[in-house]
Amino acid sequence: MTAEKTGVWFLGARGSVATTATVGALALRARLIDPIGCVTELPPLRSPALPGWSDLVLGGHDLDTTPLPKKADALAAAGVLPARVATAVADELSAVEEELRPLPHAATQSQLVEAIEADLRSFRQRHSVERLVVVNVATTEPVPSWLPEHDDPSRLLHDPLPPSALAAYAAFRAGASYVDFTPSTGARLPALDALAHRVGVPYAGHDGKTGETLVKSVLAPMFALRALRVHSWSGLNLLGGGDGANLADPGANAAKVASKQRVLQDSLGYAPQGTSRIDYVPELGDFKTAWDLISFSGFMGTAMRMEFTWHGCDSALAAPLVLDLARITAAAHRAGRVGPLPELGFFFKDPLGDGPSDLSSQWDRLVTFVGTL
Amino acid sequence: MTAEKTGVWFLGARGSVATTATVGALALRARLIDPIGCVTELPPLRSPALPGWSDLVLGGHDLDTTPLPKKADALAAAGVLPARVATAVADELSAVEEELRPLPHAATQSQLVEAIEADLRSFRQRHSVERLVVVNVATTEPVPSWLPEHDDPSRLLHDPLPPSALAAYAAFRAGASYVDFTPSTGARLPALDALAHRVGVPYAGHDGKTGETLVKSVLAPMFALRALRVHSWSGLNLLGGGDGANLADPGANAAKVASKQRVLQDSLGYAPQGTSRIDYVPELGDFKTAWDLISFSGFMGTAMRMEFTWHGCDSALAAPLVLDLARITAAAHRAGRVGPLPELGFFFKDPLGDGPSDLSSQWDRLVTFVGTL
Amino acid sequence: MTAEKTGVWFLGARGSVATTATVGALALRARLIDPIGCVTELPPLRSPALPGWSDLVLGGHDLDTTPLPKKADALAAAGVLPARVATAVADELSAVEEELRPLPHAATQSQLVEAIEADLRSFRQRHSVERLVVVNVATTEPVPSWLPEHDDPSRLLHDPLPPSALAAYAAFRAGASYVDFTPSTGARLPALDALAHRVGVPYAGHDGKTGETLVKSVLAPMFALRALRVHSWSGLNLLGGGDGANLADPGANAAKVASKQRVLQDSLGYAPQGTSRIDYVPELGDFKTAWDLISFSGFMGTAMRMEFTWHGCDSALAAPLVLDLARITAAAHRAGRVGPLPELGFFFKDPLGDGPSDLSSQWDRLVTFVGTL
Amino acid sequence: MTAEKTGVWFLGARGSVATTATVGALALRARLIDPIGCVTELPPLRSPALPGWSDLVLGGHDLDTTPLPKKADALAAAGVLPARVATAVADELSAVEEELRPLPHAATQSQLVEAIEADLRSFRQRHSVERLVVVNVATTEPVPSWLPEHDDPSRLLHDPLPPSALAAYAAFRAGASYVDFTPSTGARLPALDALAHRVGVPYAGHDGKTGETLVKSVLAPMFALRALRVHSWSGLNLLGGGDGANLADPGANAAKVASKQRVLQDSLGYAPQGTSRIDYVPELGDFKTAWDLISFSGFMGTAMRMEFTWHGCDSALAAPLVLDLARITAAAHRAGRVGPLPELGFFFKDPLGDGPSDLSSQWDRLVTFVGTL
Ligand SMILES: NC(=O)c1ccc[n+]([C@@H]2O[C@H](COP(=O)([O-])OP(=O)(O)OC[C@H]3O[C@@H](n4cnc5c(N)ncnc54)[C@H](O)[C@@H]3O)[C@@H](O)[C@H]2O)c1
Ligand SMILES: NC(=O)c1ccc[n+]([C@@H]2O[C@H](COP(=O)([O-])OP(=O)(O)OC[C@H]3O[C@@H](n4cnc5c(N)ncnc54)[C@H](O)[C@@H]3O)[C@@H](O)[C@H]2O)c1
Ligand SMILES: NC(=O)c1ccc[n+]([C@@H]2O[C@H](COP(=O)([O-])OP(=O)(O)OC[C@H]3O[C@@H](n4cnc5c(N)ncnc54)[C@H](O)[C@@H]3O)[C@@H](O)[C@H]2O)c1
Ligand SMILES: NC(=O)c1ccc[n+]([C@@H]2O[C@H](COP(=O)([O-])OP(=O)(O)OC[C@H]3O[C@@H](n4cnc5c(N)ncnc54)[C@H](O)[C@@H]3O)[C@@H](O)[C@H]2O)c1
Ligand code: NA
Ligand code: NA
Missing domain, CATH: 3.30.360.10 (Dihydrodipicolinate Reductase; domain 2)
Structure with a gap:
């Protein structure tokens, strides 16, 4: 898998979790830090099927416009990450900054989905990315009062959807897999599941389990x-x-x-x-x-x-898991896994599917799963 | 296994753990309480191979002479067990009192072992007990300065041994299995292990894991x-x-x-x-x-x-586990298991053998083990 | 002060605090317990001005009808007070039971106040009580949406008042002092303060400080x-x-x-x-x-x-303070103190008046105050 | 008191407490920080009798030779003080570095005391310091097995004394007051007390109360x-x-x-x-x-x-108190106070004299005391 590039596109790319994940990924690539908190570096999960730190290409959307380096400095001042590391990866961080896009504005839901999809496709092309994972680390949405229950993707946009579902929709249309680290709706709609199956991409969630x-x-x-x-x-x-x-x-x-x-x-x-x-x-x-x-x-x-x-x-606990999830989901995608990935329950508070809820059994299941990729 | 009686002989029979276990066993037999804290009553461990609550016959040694009913009252006053339960099993408790013996005094180690063995054999006979488990819940001994390292049972008593090892020795000679709930030496001597194998009995330990x-x-x-x-x-x-x-x-x-x-x-x-x-x-x-x-x-x-x-x-946490251990060890004995039982690591702080140390893996191992009995 | 009787009338007399205070007062009178938690027994507060334990006569109102001895048993079962003590004062407790009255029902506020006042006067007469303290340990009331702000007692009942204020009103009319151990309104109305001054009684509050x-x-x-x-x-x-x-x-x-x-x-x-x-x-x-x-x-x-x-x-912390407050307020009444007693801030979360909020200064103020009685 | 200089001489001047106190004193003088943790800046203790931050001249002894700026950097890296502040006072810190002296070596106790005294006198002269306070923030000494109990200063050095007592001896001989922030012996010997009275200097201690x-x-x-x-x-x-x-x-x-x-x-x-x-x-x-x-x-x-x-x-709690103690002890010296200062019990775990042990009474006593200076 050496030559292949894996794209990681953060929703909420300027937030604390995404910024910490970005600085950390750059530092891991430069071998500046030990992979503390990265479970994919533990011997039972280490696998040639997972993309290497150097094979990850980072980008993302955000509503906010604070530059990543400034956000990284603020996190360093707050004790979330070491100033020394932020300084050491300053150039690479500025390069990632170039890959961030404002969340598109659009008159209709369809146009918004198209605009997001266009950003994703353009990112893939720009970097010859083989596989793309969209990771939702944006602000948690309120519980929506209404959600479609049917499984017909073509009718999905007839009524208002939360942003996380629109983003999952755009991701699937762009052939990208989708990970939801938040409790938001994301891909948890029958019609989105149907679409993921039709397109042939996996998705994972919900709500990172960190404290x-x-x-x-x-x-x-x-x-x-x-x-x-x-x-x-x-x-x-x-x-x-x-x-x-x-x-x-x-x-x-x-x-x-x-x-x-x-x-x-x-x-x-x-x-x-x-x-x-x-x-x-x-x-x-x-x-x-x-x-x-x-x-x-x-x-x-x-x-x-x-x-x-x-x-x-929280961010120092979440960021390495976000990277782990991106690596594993990309490998699952490559291995032809489609639809929900209940085997990733280890990472989540509210996992998809009916897996065990104790951490140890979730770990066993994860190890088995990664072994099949 | 209905007709068979299983004897449980406590070393430290008047201590807090043994008294709580005794009151609890009597209450379980009389169906006065739910089996809270008894892991052998959880579905994955429930097994017809284990002796039933009504098949257990209790006895034991102690240095102390406080009558069991008085000890039970003190534990009730201290909030360790409900006074109501102690009162309800008062008659049965007095019956167990009759089965307790003072720890024998003897001029030499050999004579002491013989006297203990005699008490064990007499108890078995008196109650037509099929299998006997000796459970050490006596006071923790100081770390001994000297212990024999050879595997020759015949030379065991040439030098001074701690009481827990003498008791294990007597147990094995009487054909009883042995469980050590304390960190004391117990059966952990090569010569005692050799003896257990020769006699064909299992043993388990060390140091109950309760807090x-x-x-x-x-x-x-x-x-x-x-x-x-x-x-x-x-x-x-x-x-x-x-x-x-x-x-x-x-x-x-x-x-x-x-x-x-x-x-x-x-x-x-x-x-x-x-x-x-x-x-x-x-x-x-x-x-x-x-x-x-x-x-x-x-x-x-x-x-x-x-x-x-x-x-x-502590006693309310330890007592049900002590009963669980007695049931499982008796069943292992019956199933022909000999020597150390590393599969019981779930119960111990410092388990025999090289098993896993995380509770969840210890549990899996225990479930598998009980399934083979 | 030996011959004088002091009445203590609990609002909420069958509640946990009042029942614990009642059992404790009877046990103190019988010298069955040490006065743990009673600050009036600490040397700096011990004073001949305070009524003795044997001079207190107890009674009260409640909505509930559970007999006091039954309530005491429940508190003993819950570990709030020792069963031994409840048993020892059983007879005296039944005597107090005879002094409890159901909270009167009445068609109008005026009639309710009159009925409460009548119960208070009858209690005083029955026991030749020299001074009466009404202590509110009833259920905390919701914050009322409306309260009168004027200082004219004659207009007080024109609009609906919370029960604690009606009880304070009745207490003052009966010449009794009033202590509010709850955060309810109680005597905290300008018109009630005016009435307390007119009648010449002190009052204290609010909300016992126990945790x-x-x-x-x-x-x-x-x-x-x-x-x-x-x-x-x-x-x-x-x-x-x-x-x-x-x-x-x-x-x-x-x-x-x-x-x-x-x-x-x-x-x-x-x-x-x-x-x-x-x-x-x-x-x-x-x-x-x-x-x-x-x-x-x-x-x-x-x-x-x-x-x-x-x-x-909570009840074991509150009950002795409730007794302390009754003793001190009765003594203050006797010494001619009228209106709010800000010197009792030591006891309260939300004291009347503008005193210090640190416990140590509140203590100093209390010691000085008791010294003047 | 504007023109007068007050010297503060730290024993253990390169330790964490002394370094934090030094950086903080320089930052207070430069008005870079609020006086958080400085009780002499609370209104009840603010007094023209206390030397101002700009009137303090710092120096000290240590066994260690790590330069102060390097120690300050280490404390900043450890989160004890803000790097920003250490950087801002870098020049002034280097100036203090010039005032630190290695703890003298000497063949005999007398010679050691003389050498310490000489360093103190030279410091006073160099800076025209009106009054000097020696503050012990050196490593805590083991409890000595032997201590002189007589009150004759002339016989003090006949037998071995702990370093803190030798330093107090030298301080008194140099006309300096002495504060012991450690539990070491310090001035707590009858003969040293006699000397303090003879020379006319006050002393305070023992063991800062910070956690x-x-x-x-x-x-x-x-x-x-x-x-x-x-x-x-x-x-x-x-x-x-x-x-x-x-x-x-x-x-x-x-x-x-x-x-x-x-x-x-x-x-x-x-x-x-x-x-x-x-x-x-x-x-x-x-x-x-x-x-x-x-x-x-x-x-x-x-x-x-x-x-x-x-x-x-600990250092961020201790440092401001050390400065408070220096200010108050210097003012007490100026006001003619001689011998132990039990009024400073507020600051210490094990105060000199028989004062109250509750913080609130200690505070009242301190406020009164400072008011008399
Ligand atoms: N950190 C943890 O341990 C943890 C654990 C579980 C879940 N989470 C979830 O992860 C998410 C991120 O947490 P954080 O601490 O980084 O929060 P944050 O507030 O620092 O960052 C969220 C970012 O999302 C951006 N954003 C908001 N709406 C967006 C949208 N529609 N599209 C794109 N970007 C959008 C915001 O501008 C912000 O930059 C939250 O939803 C949080 O609940 C975090
Ligand atoms: N309770 C727990 O949670 C727990 C956990 C792990 C281990 N343990 C161990 O279990 C043991 C019992 O604990 P306990 O709380 O009942 O203690 P305990 O002191 O109440 O009882 C110990 C009893 O052993 C008796 N005894 C002493 N030496 C003896 C001997 N040589 N032969 C026979 N009896 C002897 C004593 O007279 C006493 O009655 C201790 O060794 C303790 O360390 C307890
Ligand atoms: N226990 C503490 O530490 C503490 C501290 C501060 C305040 N308080 C207050 O003391 C009060 C009593 O607490 P408790 O634990 O005894 O509660 P409880 O619920 O056990 O008792 C309250 C009693 O008041 C009765 N009651 C309700 N409305 C009444 C009314 N209008 N007139 C007469 N009786 C009435 C109830 O029937 C009940 O018996 C509560 O308001 C509580 O908030 C308690
Ligand atoms: N920080 C607190 O909250 C607190 C509270 C109470 C007491 N104390 C006491 O304050 C003292 C200093 O604490 P710290 O954290 O700065 O310790 P530290 O170890 O950082 O510093 C002590 C310094 O004293 C020096 N030293 C040792 N012996 C000496 C001697 N004879 N003469 C001169 N210097 C000597 C050492 O070289 C070191 O630089 C300790 O005794 C500690 O117990 C501190
Ligand atoms: Na805690
Ligand atoms: Na805690």
């Missing part, structure tokens, strides 16, 4: 495997940053909170009391603090408790 | 599977109760702390900085609080942290 | 005295129990959350980011867990953090 | 004022950095742990169970994490718990 839910995906199985009864599981997520600002919006917040609860029911077989809340605290910046309290009982009902605090940098 | 280490066995793999780099992992365990009092002794403390660290090296492939401490705080009684701080880094080295607090009742 | 806010009242001053800058202070309170069930109601929740934030602004001189949330988790029962995260900076802006978890039994 | 103990000094009084009974208070301090490395030494660790426990006994009137531990974890660098668990009971003995985690940057 509280990641921890839940190992702790909830622990309680289940030990036959302990979990009575309540309550959480509070405090975060600033762009994602936090957006989640202060009740609609987007609801989308997120729903993805966060699924793992408990799936792992335990019942839903304990309690909810997981998200609060926007600008002062906390790009670092998120989550606190969870779990009340449970043991033999003969004896009451016990566990609590944990997670203090993580 | 901080249980959590480590799912969190450490999480960091490993996500390619996150763990820099330090420090812990403090605060506990009162009999076990706590004993662990205030530096020798016993050292034995315990060593078992607690193994999982990190095994899961991560390297040993992060930090240690796990145990402090005795009598006021905390039978509830243990463990606090752990984990510092780690993500993409490009960004520093993050996680901490957790575990507030568990 | 998260208590901790805030010492930590916020610590940051202030050290010139550290607090950027955010976020909290989550998880609680079950009757109070928790009521706080699941958004109106009552809002009343409570507002009282909780005042201390930060007062201590720091500015309002840091973040809010304090309350979530109802029935499984947690009468124990409340609060978690707070404080982000702050030191010299040259270096970012730091503190977090705390408070796991307290 | 866990600071929090204890407000939480322990909270429990006391509420008549709650504290059963156990256990803590673990995890720290890297130079101070952490030194505290890995059992002798120094013991000195520190002892200072940390005093506040509980003093505030509560009894010593709860539990200890406070210090562990060295190099990876944690200059940030310290302390976790404390407090078990307590309320009314009728109901068991409750509190825990807190403090994640602070």
Whole structure:
């Protein structure tokens, strides 16, 4: 696969996750950093089927116009990435800046889809990219009030669709695969699934699992495997940053909170009391603090408790996974996989399909999957 | 297996774990409680090969002479088990009391082994017990300064051995299997292993995994599977109760702390900085609080942290596992398994053999194992 | 003061706080317990001016009809108070039960006030009570949409008033002082204040300070005295129990959350980011867990953090303070104090008047005040 | 006091605390930063009696030879202070570098004291310094096995003394006041006290209160004022950095742990169970994490718990206090105060004299004291 180029097109290319992923991909290519956080570099997942760091070509859309180097400096100042690395890849970063496009404006949905598709095709051609992956790391959308339930792609645009679905539509029409790292709608519509199958491209999602839910995906199985009864599981997520600002919006917040609860029911077989809340605290910046309290009982009902605090940098957790997803999805595309990729549940809070919800089984499934590519 | 009786002989039969296990076994037999914490009651482990709750006959040794019913009342007052349950099984508990024996005194090691063996054989005969499991839940011994390394059972008693090894010796001579729920030496001597093979009995251990280490066995793999780099992992365990009092002794403390660290090296492939401490705080009684701080880094080295607090009742966590172990080991014995049972790593901090250290893989292995019985 | 009787009339007499206070008062009178949690028993507050435990006569109103002894048993089962103590004071508790009255029903507000007043007067007469304190420990009311702002008692009942204000009105008319341990309106109306002055009785409030806010009242001053800058202070309170069930109601929740934030602004001189949330988790029962995260900076802006978890039994914290308040308010009444008692800010989240908000200064003020009685 | 210069001579001038204090003092003089963490800038302590930031002249001794600017860069890289500020004061920092001296070597204790005294006198003369404060922020010394108990300065050097005492001796002989921010011996010898009185200089100490103990000094009084009974208070301090490395030494660790426990006994009137531990974890660098668990009971003995985690940057907490202490001690010297200054207990874990141990009373005492200068 040496000569082949793989394109990675970020929706939300100037956001924290995409910028961190971009700086990191450039640094990995230049061998400036160890691949901490990149699971595709762990021995069980290392595979010649995956495109190499040097084979990735980056581009993307955003509404915002802040130049990437400026965004990278801001992330360095906020402690998300080392200033030293941002400086070392400054030239390459400016080159990626040239590949970013403003999200097109258009009078109708059809024209918007066409304009996005045109940007994708032009990017592919410009760089002789063999395969293209569109990765959604744009702002989380509110839960839409209406979505089409039919499987007829030709009728898709008759009614208003959320931007993430329009982007998936454009991606499929351009022959690109699609990864949704957000809880937005994306490709999760029967008609888009039909289109992906017709075009012959895979897609993956939803909502990257990087903090509280990641921890839940190992702790909830622990309680289940030990036959302990979990009575309540309550959480509070405090975060600033762009994602936090957006989640202060009740609609987007609801989308997120729903993805966060699924793992408990799936792992335990019942839903304990309690909810997981998200609060926007600008002062906390790009670092998120989550606190969870779990009340449970043991033999003969004896009451016990566990609590944990997670203090993580969301973008530094998400960015390497975004690159992992791009590599694996491109390889799946090349290997002829079409439609949803439930084998990638390891990466997501709310995975497509009916796979296991515990991290360890998800890992086993992922290893098997990558082995077949 | 309906008609067959399985004997369970506790070393430390009047301790908190054994008393809780005894009350619980009687309550399960009488269908007074749900089997919370009993993993052998989870669907994947439920098996006709395991002795039923009504087929277990309980007995044991202890140095102490506090009557079981009085010990059960104290545990109820301390919140370890419900007074209601202790009252409901009072008659059966008095019956078990009749089966407890003082740990024999003897002038020499040989005589002590013979006296223990005699108690075990008499118990088997008295109850027409088909198979007997000796379960060590006695006080943790200090790390011994000297242990025999040869594999010749006939030379075993030439030099001083710790009590747990003498008990394993007696168990094997009486044709009983042996489970060590403590970090003490137990059957872990080449000559005892040779004897177990010669006699044809299995044995299992070491050191029940019920709190901080249980959590480590799912969190450490999480960091490993996500390619996150763990820099330090420090812990403090605060506990009162009999076990706590004993662990205030530096020798016993050292034995315990060593078992607690193994999982990190095994899961991560390297040993992060930090240690796990145990402090005795009598006021905390039978509830243990463990606090752990984990510092780690993500993409490009960004520093993050996680901490957790575990507030568990050790005896209520240990007791059902002790019963699970007795059931599984008896079934393994019946199925002709001989020597160490590394497939039981799920239960232990410091398992025999070279199995996986993450809880999920240990679970898979256990399920497979029980399926073969 | 030996011969004088002091009446304590609980609004919400069958609730958790009142029942715990009642059992405790009877146990103190019988010298069955140490006065843990009773600040009036600390040397600087011990005063012959305060009525003794044996001089208190208890009674009250409630909507509920569960007998006090039954409520006490439930609290014992939930671990709020020792079963042993409830049993020891069973007879005295049944005697108090005889003094409880259903909250009167009436066609109009005037008639309701008269009926309450009649119950109070009858209680005073029945027991030759010298001074009566009405203590509101009833369910927190939603924040009322409308409240009278004038100071004319004669016009008070022209428009609908919340029950706590009607009760304060009745108390004043009966010559009783009034303590509000809840965030409800109570005596906080200009016309009620005018009435208290006319009648010559004192009143105190609002909202007992027993958990998260208590901790805030010492930590916020610590940051202030050290010139550290607090950027955010976020909290989550998880609680079950009757109070928790009521706080699941958004109106009552809002009343409570507002009282909780005042201390930060007062201590720091500015309002840091973040809010304090309350979530109802029935499984947690009468124990409340609060978690707070404080982000702050030191010299040259270096970012730091503190977090705390408070796991307290609300009723066991509130009940002794309720008794302290009754003793002090009765003594203040006797000493001729009239109108609001801002000197009791030590006890409250949202104290009347403009006193200091740090616990230590509130203590100094309280000691001085009790010294003048 | 405008024209007068005040000298501040750091023992351990190249350490983290001293370097942070130096950078900060230069930044305050240049008005580059707000005085966060400087309590002498809070309105109740602002006083014309204190030397202004521009009147401070800095110098010091150290064993180490790393240049101050290099140390400042390392602290900036570690996140202790902002690189921007270090860069802005680079020239002034190099000027201070010129004032640092290697700790003299000498064949005898007398000669060492003379050499130190000579450095101090030369510094005073070089800068026409009116008053000089020697501030000990050197490495904590092990608890000495032997210390003189007599009050005769002339016999002081007959036997071996710890370096901190020799430095205090030299300071007094040079007419300088002395502040000990460490738990080392310093001026705490009867003969040194006699000398301070004879020479007419004040001294202060011991052991800056910046983290866990600071929090204890407000939480322990909270429990006391509420008549709650504290059963156990256990803590673990995890720290890297130079101070952490030194505290890995059992002798120094013991000195520190002892200072940390005093506040509980003093505030509560009894010593709860539990200890406070210090562990060295190099990876944690200059940030310290302390976790404390407090078990307590309320009314009728109901068991409750509190825990807190403090994640602070020690040097950023200590440095402004060190400057505050220098300013206040110089002003006290000028105002004719002689001998120990127990009024400065606000700053210390283990204050000289018999003052109050709660932070709030210590603050009141400090405000009164500064008002008299
Ligand atoms: N970081 C994590 O750990 C994590 C985990 C799961 C999901 N996510 C999701 O990833 C997304 C990105 O997070 P972030 O922290 O980078 O947020 P961010 O706010 O920093 O970046 C989002 C970017 O998307 C752009 N954008 C908005 N609408 C767009 C559109 N329609 N088309 C193209 N660009 C658009 C915005 O201008 C912004 O630059 C969010 O939806 C977040 O919820 C992140
Ligand atoms: N509870 C847990 O979660 C857990 C987990 C892992 C290991 N363990 C181990 O289980 C053991 C029991 O714990 P516990 O809390 O019941 O302790 P415990 O102190 O309550 O009981 C120990 C009992 O062993 C008796 N004993 C001491 N030496 C003996 C001997 N040589 N032969 C027979 N009896 C002897 C003692 O008299 C006592 O009754 C300890 O070794 C503990 O370390 C417990
Ligand atoms: N426990 C604490 O730490 C604490 C602290 C601050 C404030 N409070 C307040 O104290 C009050 C009591 O708390 P609780 O835990 O006992 O609650 P609870 O629900 O157990 O008891 C409240 C009682 O009030 C009764 N009631 C309702 N409306 C009434 C009315 N109009 N007149 C008379 N009785 C009425 C209810 O029937 C119930 O028995 C609540 O308002 C709570 O917010 C408690
Ligand atoms: N930072 C805090 O919050 C805090 C709080 C209380 C006490 N302290 C104490 O302050 C002191 C300094 O802490 P730090 O973090 O700067 O430590 P550090 O290790 O960074 O610096 C100590 C400096 O002292 C020097 N030194 C050692 N012995 C000396 C001697 N005899 N004379 C002169 N210099 C000597 C060392 O070379 C080093 O440069 C320690 O004793 C620490 O325990 C610090
Ligand atoms: Na915590
Ligand atoms: Na905590």
